[in-house]
Amino acid sequence: MALAKITSVTGRAVPVVGNDIDTDRIIPARFMKCVTFDGLGEFLFNDVRKDPKTGAITDHPLNQARYQGATILLSGANFGCGSSREHAPQAIQKYGFKAVIAESYAEIFFGNSTTLGMPCVTAAREDIAKIAAAVDANPQAEVTIDLVKLEVRFAEQTVKITQRESARDALVNGRWDAIGELLDGIPAVKETARKLPYLATA
Amino acid sequence: MPSPQSLFEKVWTAHTVKKLANGQTQLLIGTHLIHEVTSPQAFGMLRDLGLPVLMPHRTFATVDHIIPTNELVEPYKDSLAQAMMDEVRKNCAQFGITFFDRATGKQGIVHIVGPEQGITQPGTTIACGDSHTSTHGAFGAIAFGIGTSQVRDVLATQTMALGPLKVRRIEVNGRLRPGVYAKDVILHIIRQLGVNGGTGYAYEYAGSTFDGFTMEERMTVCNMSIEGGARVGYVNPDETTFAYLKGRPYSPTGPAWDAAVARWKSFASDPGAKYDDVVKIDAASIAPTVTWGINPGQGISIVENIPSPETATSADDKAGIIEALAYMKLPAGAPIKGTKIDVAFLGSCTNGRLSDFREVAKYLKGRKVAAGVKAIAVPGSQIVALQCEKEGIDKILSAAGFEWRAAGCSMCLAMNPDKLVGEQLCASSSNRNFKGRQGSPTGRTILMSPVMVAAAAVTGTVADAREVFTVN
Ligand code: SF4
Numbered sequence: 001m002a003l004a005k006i007t008s009v010t011g012r013a014v015p016v017v018g019n020d021i022d023t024d025r026i027i028p029a030r031f032m033k034c035v036t037f038d039g040l041g042e043f044l045f046n047d048v049r050k051d052p053k054t055g056a057i058t059d060h061p062l063n064q065a066r067y068q069g070a071t072i073l074l075s076g077a078n079f080g081c082g083s084s085r086e087h088a089p090q091a092i093q094k095y096g097f098k099a100v101i102a103e104s105y106a107e108i109f110f111g112n113s114t115t116l117g118m119p120c121v122t123a124a125r126e127d128i129a130k131i132a133a134a135v136d137a138n139p140q141a142e143v144t145i146d147l148v149k150l151e152v153r154f155a156e157q158t159v160k161i162t163q164r165e166s167a168r169d170a171l172v173n174g175r176w177d178a179i180g181e182l183l184d185g186i187p188a189v190k191e192t193a194r195k196l197p198y199l200a201t202a
Numbered sequence: 203m204p205s206p207q208s209l210f211e212k213v214w215t216a217h218t219v220k221k222l223a224n225g226q227t228q229l230l231i232g233t234h235l236i237h238e239v240t241s242p243q244a245f246g247m248l249r250d251l252g253l254p255v256l257m258p259h260r261t262f263a264t265v266d267h268i269i270p271t272n273e274l275v276e277p278y279k280d281s282l283a284q285a286m287m288d289e290v291r292k293n294c295a296q297f298g299i300t301f302f303d304r305a306t307g308k309q310g311i312v313h314i315v316g317p318e319q320g321i322t323q324p325g326t327t328i329a330c331g332d333s334h335t336s337t338h339g340a341f342g343a344i345a346f347g348i349g350t351s352q353v354r355d356v357l358a359t360q361t362m363a364l365g366p367l368k369v370r371r372i373e374v375n376g377r378l379r380p381g382v383y384a385k386d387v388i389l390h391i392i393r394q395l396g397v398n399g400g401t402g403y404a405y406e407y408a409g410s411t412f413d414g415f416t417m418e419e420r421m422t423v424c425n426m427s428i429e430g431g432a433r434v435g436y437v438n439p440d441e442t443t444f445a446y447l448k449g450r451p452y453s454p455t456g457p458a459w460d461a462a463v464a465r466w467k468s469f470a471s472d473p474g475a476k477y478d479d480v481v482k483i484d485a486a487s488i489a490p491t492v493t494w495g496i497n498p499g500q501g502i503s504i505v506e507n508i509p510s511p512e513t514a515t516s517a518d519d520k521a522g523i524i525e526a527l528a529y530m531k532l533p534a535g536a537p538i539k540g541t542k543i544d545v546a547f548l549g550s551c552t553n554g555r556l557s558d559f560r561e562v563a564k565y566l567k568g569r570k571v572a573a574g575v576k577a578i579a580v581p582g583s584q585i586v587a588l589q590c591e592k593e594g595i596d597k598i599l600s601a602a603g604f605e606w607r608a609a610g611c612s613m614c615l616a617m618n619p620d621k622l623v624g625e626q627l628c629a630s631s632s633n634r635n636f637k638g639r640q641g642s643p644t645g646r647t648i649l650m651s652p653v654m655v656a657a658a659a660v661t662g663t664v665a666d667a668r669e670v671f672t673v674n
Contacts, residue, residue: 018525019518020397020497024636028643029615033268033282035242035289037350052643077518078398081431081497082636084333085240086349107401107433108333111364112349166365169224178222178363179251182355185219185228186256189361192219192230197465198326199232199260 011071015132022082041094080109127159206472240331244353271607310583320450324439325469339436340420368478373409376485381668384419385651397499400432495526510534546659553631554582571603572662616641629658
C-alpha cells in the first residue's frame, strides 16, 4: 500500500477557539448511527453551528462566509478529548480539513488523526494567536504547515511547531497508516502469541 | 536479577512483536472487544482490503450503545438502530466471531460483559473501539480504547502500532469515610490531576484503599482513567482478582487455573519498580464529589460552593469556569447542594453493576422519587439485570419510582431513545458531563456516585446522601 508522503499542508485556516473541545462537540453521538463514515462531514460541530433551540445558523467560524474553503483547523489545548470515536477526526477530514494546529491533543484523537494522514501539529498559544490574528485580518492568507522544517509560515511570518517524532516520521515517509507494516509482521505475531499461554491454545 | 518492573512494562514486553519503522511498537492484542458503533466501518475497511480476521476466536462482540432499553422486540422502531444490529450480526457470522447477542442472555455494556465472562484477565492486553476500555485494567490487564482504523488493524493482524506510555502510580491510602465511594475517589483524582493530567501516562492505582476495594470498585475507578487523560489505568492483580475470576465461563479450570494464577501473579509490579511519577492521596480527605461544569475534572465536594470566575487560578481556568457556568446555568459561588434536578440516571459502564444497584436499593427501600423527577435505572448487562431481579432490587427501585430497564448504555450517551430534553438537568452515575452528552444539545449533567443519584432522585435536588439517608 503506497501512501502519500505528507511533508507539508498548505491552505487557508479557520480558528475554532477554546480549550478542551471534546469529541461530543466535534461530532455529537446521535450522528454516529451509521455503518460507514461517509457523510459525517456535514455534521461537524453540529450543535454549535446550529442554534439548539431554533435550528438557526450561528456565527460559528465554520459558518462564516469568509472562512469557507479553509483546510487547516486552529484550536486550543486538549483538542479532541473524550471518546475514542474515529468519527471525530473522520468528520473533520470529511468536512475538508487536511491538518490541525492546536496547543495540545488528547492521545486517542491524535493517534486516530495520524492514521488518517491528517497531521495534528502543536504550536505555542501565542503563536496560534498570531496565526489566528493573521487569518482574521485576511481570511485568504495562505498558511503552510511544514513538517520537515517543523514550522508554520503565514503572512510573512514563521512560527515553530512540534510534533511527536513517530507521527512526523510516519507522515513524511508515507507510512502513517500502519496496516501494511503490521501485516508484514504476522509471522512474528504468531510467534509472540505462541509464548503467551492465554493465546497459545487455539 | 532483572531490575524491578511495573506491570505495565512486563505486559508491554510480553506482547511486543517488533519495533516499527517509525519507532512505535507492534503490540500484540490478546483480547479484542467490539460493539456496534465503532466496528462496522472497520469490517468495511477489511472487506475493501480483502483481508480475513486473523484470530476470530480472540474477538468478542456485544451490543450496548444504540440498543433500546425500553423495547425488546425487533425490528426496533428506530430503523438506523436496527440496521446497526443487523450489521453486527452479519459481521460476526461472516468472520466467525463470538457475539453476545440478546438471545444469549449475556449481552450488556462491553466493559461489563468482558469481566463478567472471565474474558478480562490479568497480564493480558485488551483493545476495544471505546475509550472506557481502561475499565479492564482493574484486573491487571493493559487495556486500550482505540479508533476504528485500529479496530481494523486488530481484526486483521491482532496487533496495533503504539508508542510506550509513562507510568504514574496513584496511591490512595486509608479508609474512605462513610458515604464515600469508588466514584468519589476517581472524581477526586481527576479534579486534582486535571482532565489532561494523564496525557502520555498509564495510571497504576495502588495503596491500601485499592487493596481493600472489590473488583467492581476497582472497575469504577479504572473506567474513568480516560477522563483524566490517561490512556490506560490498572490495579495490580491480587487474591481479590483471582477470587472474582474463579469459575467464570472463560476462566481457566483445573490445573490450568493454578498455572494461570501463578502467571498472573508474576505480572504484578515488583516492589521497587520505577515510576515516572507518584501521587499520594489520603482516603479520608475524599468527600462525596459532584461535577458542576462540562468536563469530569470540574468537580467539587458536595459541601463546597460552585466556583466563581474570581477564584480562578489562571486565565484558562477563568475562561473554563465562565463557559461551564453559562452552559450549566449554575450560579457562581452558591452551594451546589439544593440545585434542582429533572432526571436521575443510574447505570453505565462506570456504575451499572450489581454492587451499585445493591447499594442504592439499601437506601431506596421505602423511599419515593420526588414529584416531577424522571428516574431510570439501567442494569449494565443482562446478567446484572437477572441477579437484581432475583434479589428483588428491581421491585425496590420500581416501588420508589425508578423505571427498571433492559441492559445497555442508555442515557450515558443517548444514542438510543433515552435522552434529556431541552435544558433538563440530570443527576447521573455515568462518566461524562460534556455539553450535549446525554442527548439534548442543551441538556446538563452532574456526575456523582449511584447513592448520590438516589439522594438526588428522592429530594429532587443535588443532595448530600449522608444527610438524606443518615449514613454514618
Ligand atoms: S456506558 Fe457510556 S461510557 Fe460506557 S460504553 Fe456505554 S456509552 Fe460508553
